[in-house]
Amino acid sequence: MALEISPCVTDDDLEEWRRVRIAVIPYERTQSVAELRADETPERLLVVAREDGVVVGSGMATRSEIGRAGTVIPRVLPEHRRRGHGTALLERLVTHVADLGHPTVRAGADDDGSLAFAARFGFEEVNREVEQTYRIAGPVGSTPAPDGIEVVTAQERPGLWEAAYEGFGLEALADFAVDTPLEVSAERWTQSWLCDPMFLALHEGEVVGCAGLGLDPDQPSRAENGLTAVRRDWRGRGLAIHLKLVTLAWAAEHGIEEVYTWTQDGNAAMRALNERLGYDTTMVGIQLARPLAGLLGH
Structure with missing residues (x-):
């Protein structure tokens, strides 16, 4: 055959x-x-x-x-x-x-069979991600927004997300707990990192935080948390948990029963915040890499 x-x-x-x-x-x-x-x-x-x-x-x-x-x-x-x-x-x-x-090839595995397959070809672990899942059983509570913060959606304010790339976006991307820094262009930021809805925290018109949801038309009762990030000078003021609760409340109001998120294993602060909100750890994903040279004759 x-x-x-x-x-x-x-x-x-x-x-x-x-x-x-x-x-x-x-x-x-x-x-x-x-x-x-x-x-x-x-x-x-x-x-x-x-x-x-x-x-x-x-x-x-x-x-x-x-x-x-x-x-x-x-x-x-x-x-x-x-x-x-x-x-x-x-x-x-x-x-x-x-x-x-x-020069380098990257892959991922989240089950034993995939991991064994990758190991046969010399891939080795470089990062881990943890999947955490929040199951919605009723209305979701809220916390007050920090003083001076207005929360809007990117869909309500066209252009805000694009404008946030140079300052807020590059800082958020630089803080990912990965083995090699992320390289995300302004085009990719606009095209692939924007969720609908994407909630933006504004202070004096500037984006200082975000949290979004990726809806799943194939499984309408489930959604994935998009990028949740807070500008460094606004951390420690309760903004991240406020934004996360805004997304969960929106999910509950729109009939979503389960929200899951993938967080870098090294991002202890976000994993702890999710646990505080009631997310359960449901899976571990392993990020793999190896040199291209010598892989399948290359």
């Missing part, structure tokens, strides 16, 4: 790509076809693997936002594993990273 790995071109291809992702990681939000289209860049490759016309897996390769690296994400449907499809997908994705000229 012949395996064919081809780029996603049509909306049907993207729906097949989505179907694989939803099947393999049903506990995470998957972008819609429209969102996938909006996120297209020359550096990103989405592929679907078919065996005799039957979809068996999918993959993505793109520039990582962490350092000079490419990210590879091969996925194989459970019923088609252990037949070499994962290796074939990985090879196709690594070739794309090599073509982009990145």
